[in-house]
Amino acid sequence: MDEFAKTSRRAFLRGSAAVAAGTVAGHAAAQGAPDPAITELQDWASYLGVGVDETPYGLPIKFETDVVRRSVPWLTASPISSINFTPIHALEGTITPQGCAFERHHSGAIELSKDDYRLMINGLVDRPLVFTYADLERLPRENHVYFCECAANTGMEWAGAQLNGAQFTHGMIHNMEYTGVPLRTLLAEAGLDAAGDFADKWVYVEGADASSNGRSIPMEKALDDVLVAFKANGEALRMEHGYPVRLVVPGWEGNMWIKWIRRIEVTDAAVESREETSKYTDLHEDGVARKWTWVMDAKSIITSPSPQMPITHGTGPLVVSGLAWSGHGKITRVDVSIDGGITWETARLGKQGDTKALTRFYYDMDWDGREMLMQARAMDDTGYVQPTKDQLREMRGENSVYHNNCIQTWFVNEEGVAENVEVS
Amino acid sequence: MDEFAKTSRRAFLRGSAAVAAGTVAGHAAAQGAPDPAITELQDWASYLGVGVDETPYGLPIKFETDVVRRSVPWLTASPISSINFTPIHALEGTITPQGCAFERHHSGAIELSKDDYRLMINGLVDRPLVFTYADLERLPRENHVYFCECAANTGMEWAGAQLNGAQFTHGMIHNMEYTGVPLRTLLAEAGLDAAGDFADKWVYVEGADASSNGRSIPMEKALDDVLVAFKANGEALRMEHGYPVRLVVPGWEGNMWIKWIRRIEVTDAAVESREETSKYTDLHEDGVARKWTWVMDAKSIITSPSPQMPITHGTGPLVVSGLAWSGHGKITRVDVSIDGGITWETARLGKQGDTKALTRFYYDMDWDGREMLMQARAMDDTGYVQPTKDQLREMRGENSVYHNNCIQTWFVNEEGVAENVEVS
Structure with a gap:
């Protein structure tokens, strides 16, 4: 947790009098300068905000306008x-x-x-x-x-x-x-x-x-x-x-x-x-x-880090977050690899999932800044293990469009930027 | 289920040929006339609808604009x-x-x-x-x-x-x-x-x-x-x-x-x-x-029927739906009364609730059209039973504003209209 300490364990003046008055005097040890977000009175603490009659049905705040459904233009004509x-x-x-x-x-x-x-x-x-x-x-x-x-x-x-x-x-x-x-x-x-x-x-x-x-x-x-x-x-x-x-x-x-x-x-x-x-x-x-390929087999995906969610905070503590699911029942275990499937660690399930429902998993790691090939693989209560892309192609060829539940790989470079890649 | 049968078990012509062609020939036995919603080609089956690019972030359909937060004007000045x-x-x-x-x-x-x-x-x-x-x-x-x-x-x-x-x-x-x-x-x-x-x-x-x-x-x-x-x-x-x-x-x-x-x-x-x-x-x-009245004690409410949700379908099968919760843990049982608390029936829990989370309960009944005094009472895994309004007043008097977890009563008249009342 050393790197994390560098960024977040900021020493600041212990000023309980100042605190009681609603302002705090602090400075970030790493930068050696006071953080005006702490030391100064903020606008939002000075004025009244929005009342309860403004939005009978609420929407996400303006800062979250990128969290929306998106389509892929080339995928279909209409x-x-x-x-x-x-x-x-x-x-x-x-x-x-x-x-x-x-x-x-x-x-x-x-x-x-x-x-x-x-x-x-x-x-x-x-x-x-x-x-x-x-x-x-x-x-x-x-x-x-x-x-x-x-x-x-x-x-x-x-x-x-x-x-x-x-x-x-x-x-x-x-x-x-x-x-x-x-x-x-x-x-x-x-x-x-x-x-x-x-x-x-x-x-x-x-x-x-x-x-x-x-x-x-x-x-x-x-x-x-x-x-x-x-x-x-x-x-x-x-x-x-x-x-x-x-x-x-x-x-x-x-x-x-x-x-x-x-x-x-x-x-x-x-x-x-x-x-x-x-x-x-x-x-x-x-x-x-x-014929009759109805059930969605066990599958998982690391949602962060991922190409749209690069690592922006540098080395140190990193929460790897993802989703797993199985159309056959409950997710019992998810493993995470950062070396393209050579070694695996068992992830922590955020909450025991319902049957045939999404399960959140986490892998709390310490990133040393080296390149990673990140993968997750899901297992369900039938004993099924999510296959690699190669295993799936071996069974099914490449004429398929549907039911691709293979293990996904994200390549993460030294800057924390992630990219969709394949390993074999 | 006789009354229900009258309204929904409508006989209609068994026309499998017509069905295969995408139209159905039916008539409502109760009214003795064909139902054009079944027998005629509907607009929405004739034209193309709204595409996936229209609403990156979706909102409720226009028919549901009354399902919104509301305030009570007299409750506070601002x-x-x-x-x-x-x-x-x-x-x-x-x-x-x-x-x-x-x-x-x-x-x-x-x-x-x-x-x-x-x-x-x-x-x-x-x-x-x-x-x-x-x-x-x-x-x-x-x-x-x-x-x-x-x-x-x-x-x-x-x-x-x-x-x-x-x-x-x-x-x-x-x-x-x-x-x-x-x-x-x-x-x-x-x-x-x-x-x-x-x-x-x-x-x-x-x-x-x-x-x-x-x-x-x-x-x-x-x-x-x-x-x-x-x-x-x-x-x-x-x-x-x-x-x-x-x-x-x-x-x-x-x-x-x-x-x-x-x-x-x-x-x-x-x-x-x-x-x-x-x-x-x-x-x-x-x-x-x-002092220190932090925990929200066990409580329940029948959400339908209720004053904003009258019974509009007449006598016969009626789903009584409600919510129960306890700040101490899990809801273990909810009882429902339709005679103002004289007799009670145990409700069905929609899904086992999480701890300190809402639990949905249902009481599936056959309404004979008579007036009802509807109540629900919740019990949690500490053995606590939600009190009546009288019991709560006896303990706490009437100087309180907060922590009113008493049993609520809805009076339902013969037309199915519900009203907030008290029984003692």
Whole structure:
């Protein structure tokens, strides 16, 4: 902690009289000069600030205007059918505020009021039903924190290190506390006997927007932990996240989390819609497609330091902060390497994560100013270990776009500047 | 569930061909007429929506503009030294979004940048220190969800039922995931030997705004779970919540959660500042003041139905939703009464709450349309049971403003309209 002491353990005059008067006399030992931020009366201590009537709904302070969703211009031609990225490099903890949680649209975000909202359950059920929003509010509800990750997250990195920032390589993810009605409750209302003939059936779920984004979900998952959700982080879903109602499919790829959900059809077999055949499937090296790649495997990313978050304070104590998650369950361990995967140290988990939710990890180190190749690898409660990029390519080739959960490497130079690189 | 069936179990034509074409033919059995929201092609399914580049930082949809903080005009003369209320009646789950989390200011919210920020530790320490914001970022950090409740929450209700809405009677509370450095880490840096002579010492904590809001905290608490926090719900604190750094004092009254914290002085005794003598203390009936009433005792509130959230769907299934919390630890049980406390049923906890954090509870009932006197009572893991208003008055008289954690009663009439009342 010597270097840290140099910058922060500043000696200053012990002046309790001055302190009691509301001013402090101090000087920074390192610089040998008084710090006017301590010794002088500050503007904000001299005048009245902003009152409680100014902002009924508050926004981030003006100093934080760079903590926003961003898109990558070359990634898609139209912003209506595109994606933006959560600024995970600048966030902490595990909850993602709705305002900066990534969006993915196939035909743009729509404005659908609660009064206009309808949810139909049809197909192989005893009683086809239509639920209004008010109907959904009358059924027993639950709360759970879950991550939602786009299957294409990190998808631009298959062929090589490409996007220079955690926001862009890993920002197609958010993590919120959802409130909703279990899908199994709605299916029971419609007369689905879960213990009976329905075990091998499917549900086809469909959105109300122009893209009619539709996906097939096997009944086992539908009756397990899927939620028909209407709140996120306590308040109504945002327009861009499916207001007033979206599907939450814990641990499974974001494309299945149907927004503005309008229909749930119980079917004999998967529909094999566009979004689960020509899209959201991957080709192996030999051209054979992987089928039903629903679960998001364990993954992790160091969010700071990272290309958008260089080390600016020099050598000494450094908090390495990152996120880990698994669609199979809980994160049990995260390791960190600063030498490109040759040696590993076990990171500290910020708080035991919920199942299928983001877990924050920390590695508190002392940086000697040398170059680093920083990596993190996640493990979940199934025993799965996050693979290297080479291991993933060996298994899957390079024809994939989706489900790239490889270990990411940041090169950090002697100035603390970080860059997206590959090691092998 | 018969009444529910009448309104939501609508029969409709089973037209799988029509469904496959993207339109559904349905009619509401109850009304006997087709529902155009189902049978007709909707605008939002016909046109493209809003793209991902429109809102780098998103806000609630236009239909939710009533879910905002509100103040009570008669409560204080100036909005600069006042309070507003979280719209808890309209929120769900447990997390409070920063944008609608209540504010309390003594001299207005100030704009203090990270570069201008300093935190001094002085007094009875080996090494007086000044930390910059960047210094704080270099120390090991933690994440915890905690509620913050103003000591005056429900304070206007001592003399009788007064404010007609959960937002106003109980909305001086929010619940966020904080990221910060334990105060004990900073004190250790300053050379405080926790195991030694310091056990009976205090810290005096002080804000950088014009009010210099200052409070004394006994060392035992300071070394326990107090955080020097810089993030809430993943992102930077909002200006109105103390950007860039505030104190988090889990389970203790909000006034001690010093915003824009600039100084921590280790002292021999409590300072007995204005905010802990003439304010934030209560007089007993005999005029003697209660001293050191720091902990927020167990409390609960039914958020829906409530005066701002009437029952609009008639009789049948009704989700009663509410919040419970305890500054002493975890909520273990919540009971709900619909007859003014004569009989009680145990509510369902939405998710096991964290310690010193909000817990959501639900009571799923079938409303027969009769008048109700709705109450909730919370119990925590110390065995404490939330008292009635009469019990609280018997103990404390009516000279108090702060620490009113009595059981709240909503009268619900046959039309489902709710009102703030008292029963005895």
